[in-house]
Amino acid sequence: MKNKFLEHINSPTDLRKLTRQQLAELAQELRNFIIDVVSVKKGHLGASLGVVDLTIALHYVFDTPNDQLVWDVGHQAYPHKIITGRKDIFHTNRQLDGISGFPKRNESEYDTFGVGHASTSISAALGMAIASHLKGEFNKHHIAVIGDASIAAGMAFEGLNHAGVTNANLLIILNDNTMGIDPSVGALKNYLTNIKIDKRVRKHNIIEALNFDYSGPIDGHDINALITELNRLKNLKGPKFLHIITKKGKGLRQAENDQITYHAPGKFDRITGDLIKSSDLELAPKYQDVFGETLVELAQKNKKIIGITPAMPTGSSMKLMIEKFPERAFDVGIAEQHAVTLAAGMTTQGMIPFCAIYSTFLQRAYDQVIHDVALQNLPVIFCIDRAGLVGEDGATHHGVFDMAYLRMIPNMIIFAPMNEIELRNILYTAQLGLDHPIAIRYPRGRGSNLNWKLDFKKIEIGKSLKESDGSKIAVLSIGVIGEKIKKIVNKFDKGIISHYNMRFVKPLDKKALDEILSKFDKIVTVEDGVLQGGFGSAIIEYACDNNYKFKKIERLGIPDRFIEHGTINEQFQQVGIDEETIEKTLNRLLVN
Numbered sequence: 001m002k003n004k005f006l007e008h009i010n011s012p013t014d015l016r017k018l019t020r021q022q023l024a025e026l027a028q029e030l031r032n033f034i035i036d037v038v039s040v041k042k043g044h045l046g047a048s049l050g051v052v053d054l055t056i057a058l059h060y061v062f063d064t065p066n067d068q069l070v071w072d073v074g075h076q077a078y079p080h081k082i083i084t085g086r087k088d089i090f091h092t093n094r095q096l097d098g099i100s101g102f103p104k105r106n107e108s109e110y111d112t113f114g115v116g117h118a119s120t121s122i123s124a125a126l127g128m129a130i131a132s133h134l135k136g137e138f139n140k141h142h143i144a145v146i147g148d149a150s151i152a153a154g155m156a157f158e159g160l161n162h163a164g165v166t167n168a169n170l171l172i173i174l175n176d177n178t179m180g181i182d183p184s185v186g187a188l189k190n191y192l193t194n195i196k197i198d199k200r201v202r203k204h205n206i207i208e209a210l211n212f213d214y215s216g217p218i219d220g221h222d223i224n225a226l227i228t229e230l231n232r233l234k235n236l237k238g239p240k241f242l243h244i245i246t247k248k249g250k251g252l253r254q255a256e257n258d259q260i261t262y263h264a265p266g267k268f269d270r271i272t273g274d275l276i277k278s279s280d281l282e283l284a285p286k287y288q289d290v291f292g293e294t295l296v297e298l299a300q301k302n303k304k305i306i307g308i309t310p311a312m313p314t315g316s317s318m319k320l321m322i323e324k325f326p327e328r329a330f331d332v333g334i335a336e337q338h339a340v341t342l343a344a345g346m347t348t349q350g351m352i353p354f355c356a357i358y359s360t361f362l363q364r365a366y367d368q369v370i371h372d373v374a375l376q377n378l379p380v381i382f383c384i385d386r387a388g389l390v391g392e393d394g395a396t397h398h399g400v401f402d403m404a405y406l407r408m409i410p411n412m413i414i415f416a417p418m419n420e421i422e423l424r425n426i427l428y429t430a431q432l433g434l435d436h437p438i439a440i441r442y443p444r445g446r447g448s449n450l451n452w453k454l455d456f457k458k459i460e461i462g463k464s465l466k467e468s469d470g471s472k473i474a475v476l477s478i479g480v481i482g483e484k485i486k487k488i489v490n491k492f493d494k495g496i497i498s499h500y501n502m503r504f505v506k507p508l509d510k511k512a513l514d515e516i517l518s519k520f521d522k523i524v525t526v527e528d529g530v531l532q533g534g535f536g537s538a539i540i541e542y543a544c545d546n547n548y549k550f551k552k553i554e555r556l557g558i559p560d561r562f563i564e565h566g567t568i569n570e571q572f573q574q575v576g577i578d579e580e581t582i583e584k585t586l587n588r589l590l591v592n
């Protein structure tokens with residue numbers, strides 16, 4: 001079916017030629033277009049469907065790209081991308097060399113600020129607004145669109161607090177759909193619900209108290225109402241706040257009814273909305289489920305165990321613990337800093353908190369890890385999910401820095417399991433009681449062992465495992481990439497390659513290292529983290545500091561650049577840690 005309007009929209013200028021009546025039809029076409037593409041190419045769905053009408057109204061009323069529009073998180077920016085000149089390449093979304101799934105400054109002049117992590121939009125738009133003011137550009141508008149989950153984060157509050165005492169030309173639009181990826185949580189969520197149903201609350205409006213011109217709540221699917229209100233706000237100076245109500249997944253029945261699944265549903269039938277299940281679903285478990293299920297098992301016996309997740313109960317499988325022990329498990333919202341210090345507080349009272357945070361999002365709580373946890377040597381158990389390369393989400397979401405950024409912190413124990421069984425055993429070991437905080441890092445996706453629910457075994461802290469014995473080269477691996485090394489080693493003759501699954505980045509297994517560095521003059525380290533300051537660096541430091549006369553330590557891992565979106569395998573190939581390249585590297589070293 002041909003699109004009557006969308007076909008002719010190559011930029012917001014085309015959009016501005018339409019009547020309001022036609023805009024409503026365009027919205028329908030835009031929704032269908034997103035559903036068509038995402039149903040086969042995958043990606044984020046619900047959030048984008050929810051802001052189709054808002055996106056059209058914003059580009060209709062404001063003079064983008066001159067006026068600056070900042071999307072928070074950015075997973076809802078598909079309609080924005082499509083009507084700002086990227087309709088014809090939208091099918092390349094999240095693919096290698098295709099467009100990014102998030103706004104990106106080097107992709108379009110309409111993408112004013114790169115995003116991916118939540119709650120940055122208010123600060124960024126305020127920065128732009130203050131700069132415009134200083135430059136004398138008083139008529140330029142700066143708009144931040146932020147969701148009800150993201151606005152509850154500390155950083156968003158910091159931005160609001162500052163904006164309220166400026167005369168910046170800033171409009172904050174709260175896109176309130178009561179959902180993050182999972183249902184939004186916290187007292188602010190309750191307040192926002194009350195404001196919708198109880199007019200009295202509006203009198204004591206906290207946004208107004210912060211010196212904003214507050215309006216709303218209005219229906220965020222009523223394009224007409226949106227345009228009227230945006231036009232009114234356009235003529236007001238200073239910080240303004242518009243509260244709109246939308247439905248996540250709007251326009252696709254299943255996406256509206258099952259908003260968690262349809263946040264990023266994978267492939268689905270574009271007409272019925274039904275999910276298309278891939279046939280390999282019954283293979284080995286996801287690492288997140290090994291974590292979630294094991295935690296519940298341990299918590300049944302150990303009453304001191306507590307679970308904490310900042311806004312990722314489904315993604316981290318902490319929801320299993322929340323379902324089973326609601327009084328001992330907490331979704332604290334998009335609040336990584338709070339999650340870490342909350343866990344630290346709990347340990348002071350003898351509890352055993354498992355704090356599950358994606359590697360990329362733990363970056364936001366770096367000072368809390370150092371100052372609140374490690375400095376006081378509090379035994380928080382960090383379960384760091386999505387460690388390593390993550391594929392289609394790309395540069396904003398890779399978990400490649402954690403080994404480097406945690407390694408230099410005194411007191412930290414850093415463990416990376418090679419498989420599900422090691423993950424399970426380290427979770428068991430950690431709750432027995434450790435003298436230090438521990439970071440356990442594991443990747444996105446599935447492991448390789450169907451039979452992982454074995455009896456628990458305690459893991460000795462700082463002890464590596466020798467997987468194979470050889471005399472020519474020593475390969476030292478950390479984490480799940482060790483399974484790849486095992487396969488590669490099997491392709492070589494027996495007795496050539498020694499493979500050590502090092503398991504601990506910190507403390508290093510010095511006994512094993514002394515043996516390796518005395519015996520081998522060719523050593524290869526392999527990691528799925530950054531080379532700068534990472535695991536391989538730790539090995540080189542040890543060798544230098546202890547005066548070993550080594551010939552060659554070759555490090556394989558992520559080079560000093562950001563890795564863009566693509567499949568995980570494409571990313572492995574790009575950085576040279578795919579099976580084929582590692583094998584070639586070992587062959588080259590054997591010859592030279």
Ligand SMILES: Cc1ncc(C[n+]2csc(CCOP(=O)(O)OP(=O)(O)O)c2C)c(N)n1
Nearest residue numbers: 047116117118147148149150179180181311
């Ligand atoms: C710092 C950080 N923590 C967690 C996430 C994971 N995350 C992505 S989207 C999202 C929910 C956002 O919800 P909301 O702000 O309400 O926006 P909506 O999806 O409703 O548009 C979360 C928690 C993130 N992107 N950044």
